[in-house]
Amino acid sequence: MAKEIEINMETITEQIPGKLIDPSLKKKSKIEVKDVKVWYDDFNAIKGIDMNIKPNTVTAFIGPSGCGKSTFLRLFNRMNDYIEGFRMEGKIKINGDNIYKKKVNVEELRKEIGMVFQKPNPFPKSIFDNVAYGLKIQGITDKQLIEERVIYCLKQVALWDEVKDDLKKSGMALSGGQQQRLCIARTLAVQPSIILMDEPTSALDPISTAKVEELIFKLKEKYTIIIVTHNMQQASRISDYTAFFYLGELIEYNKTKTIFTNPEKQQTENYITGRFG
Amino acid sequence: MNNIQKNRLKDQIFKVWGIGCTLFALILLAFFIGDILIDGIMRIDWAFIIDLPSRKPEKAGIYTALMGSIWILFLTTIIAFPIGVAAGVYLEEYSKKNRLSAILEINISNLAGVPSIIYGLLGLEVFVRIMGLGASVLAGSLTLSLLILPIIIVATREAIKAVPKSIKDASYALGASKWQTIWNQVLPASSGGILTGVILALSRAVGETAPLIVVGALAYVPFAPESPMDDFSVLPIQIFNWISRPQHGFIENAAAAIIILLLITFIMNGIAVYFRNKWQKKLK
Structure with missing residues (x-):
């Protein structure tokens, strides 16, 4: 396992099932949201949102707690489906296909759209098995391929040097920041084109946060990233676009620079300057 | 003050x-x-363990009863374990939270409180008579399985509930199906708790007397059972039988058999505690 494996991206030109591919060569993932409304039983959590998200950008969702930004984020990989009383109207198209059509295979969808959670949640398994899990559930048994992919992904998140000697150690024995990077590596291993991040650094210390932010910046070249954050500085540092949500509505959505320097709406300005929320 | x-x-x-x-x-x-x-x-000596029953207390041993208990333990495990765990998984992971599941839940808790002799009557009617199994080890094991199923189901559900939702979320988010998530994440993470429950339930089964008497376990069997359809006795019944005899030698025998029975249950409970501790450490 310790042997280094060179990964030559130039030799790989198309998607072969199971083979490592450079995500930047994959189809660009355009997201279109049309008049989406969400209810939890009688509670109207999202009240009609339209939004387009460009490929290979980082989009930050900001807004006070309970404004629906996490709910909205979890629509893209249909993680709300498990919540009792969840009901949704409208369309979300990814590469032109409505992901809420009846025929959609949710498992396939989630391989295309990865997710990183608020609290680092590694499986109570070894570091290696954590990253390999997504491949194993796809029925991939080729040991060499799994090994290559695990090493590649751990390198992508800059965790390889820290863990290469104890890949058999439990993922839960790592520090919080390492755990979160492990969770990102685990997500990358399934080769998604979109990565959803739900406050990925809110449980981390500043140094680990900086590492994760750096990573997000690097991943942007290859992936479309949507990140929910409560940290205004973080949104302004890492995102290209920012969306401000309030009480289930999209108040303002624009280039991050514009939102933070010259917002159109008073509400947005009040929020980002800390006058409420 | x-x-x-x-x-x-x-x-x-x-x-x-x-x-x-x-x-x-x-x-x-x-x-x-x-x-x-x-x-x-x-x-207690080796002869006491491998001797067959006898009219003379100093010659009598617990071999047939011990083997009966082991048979019962073995068959009850392979019957109750898969059914109980599957039912627990279904109730916790698959069934929708509606009135039907609420009724099921209450009734399973009720079943856990039904006196064991009632299970004996049920076993007598269903397994011994209707299914025609006779007073066999199999009939006894099926009856005890019914008795401990509610305990296993409740323990399985509690163990599954203790698995953090974040682990399931992570599995789903990677494209795992429900079954893959249960098999690869939920069951391994809850196995310690489930095993603890199963072992405690079995150690209860091994000490049960009343339902087996009703089903027709004999106080005296000359040979150890060799197949699931054979007649059988178990340690608690043997103890009960010996205690009711007048000779002092049999009282000694009973005490010795009680020590063996206690040893078995203590060992089983010890294993359960071991699994529980190991499991709690793993999830932390």
Whole structure:
């Protein structure tokens, strides 16, 4: 396992099932949201949102707690489906296909759209098995391929040097920041084109946060990233676009620079300057 | 006396009272075990374990009853374990939270409280008579399986509930199906809790007497069972039989058999505690 494996991206030109591919060569993932409304039983959590998200950008969702930004984020990989009383109207198209059509295979969808959670949640398994899990559930048994992919992904998140000697150690024995990077590596291993991040650094210390932010910046070249954050500085540092949500509505959505320097709406300005929320 | 002193005094009184209650239970147990040990420990030797029953107390052994108990334990495990765990997984992971599942839930808890002799009557009617299994080890095991199913189901559900939702979320988010998530994440993470429940349930089954008497387990069988359809006896019934005899030798035998039975249940409970500790560490 310790042997280094060179990964030559130039030799790989198309998607072969199971083979490592450079995500930047994959189809660009355009997201279109049309008049989406969400209810939890009688509670109207999202009240009609339209939004387009460009490929290979980082989009930050900001807004006070309970404004629906996490709910909205979890629509893209249909993680709300498990919540009792969840009901949704409208369309979300990814590469032109409505992901809420009846025929959609949710498992396939989630391989295309990865997710990183608020609290680092590694499986109570070894570091290696954590990253390999997504491949194993796809029925991939080729040991060499799994090994290559695990090493590649751990390198992508800059965790390889820290863990290469104890890949058999439990993922839960790592520090919080390492755990979160492990969770990102685990997500990358399934080769998604979109990565959803739900406050990925809110449980981390500043140094680990900086590492994760750096990573997000690097991943942007290859992936479309949507990140929910409560940290205004973080949104302004890492995102290209920012969306401000309030009480289930999209108040303002624009280039991050514009939102933070010259917002159109008073509400947005009040929020980002800390006058409420 | 001011308020603080009053509260401290109450604290002290309660502490002493608590210690007293704990000691009371422990002393009773120690007294019982001591009494049994004095009566029976000298009687235990290898011959006692491998001897067949006999009219003469010094010649009688527990072999048939011990083998009966082992058969019962084995068959009950392979019947109750898969059914109980599957039912627990279904109730916790698959069934929708509606009125039907609420009714199921209440009734499973109720079943856990039904007196064991009622299970014996059920086993007698369904397994012995309707299914025609006779007073066999299999009929006894099926009856005991029914008896411990509610315990296994409840333990399985509790263990599954203790698996953090974040682990399931992570699995789903990677494209795992429900079954893959249950098989690869939920069951491994809850296995310690499930095993604990199963072992505790089995150690209850091994000490049961009443339902097996109703089903037709015999107080005297000349041979150990060789197949699931054979007649059988179990340790508690053997103990009951010996205690009811007048000769003093049989009282000694009973005490010795009680020691063996206690040993079996203590070992099983010990294994359960071991799994529980290991499991709790893993999930932290």
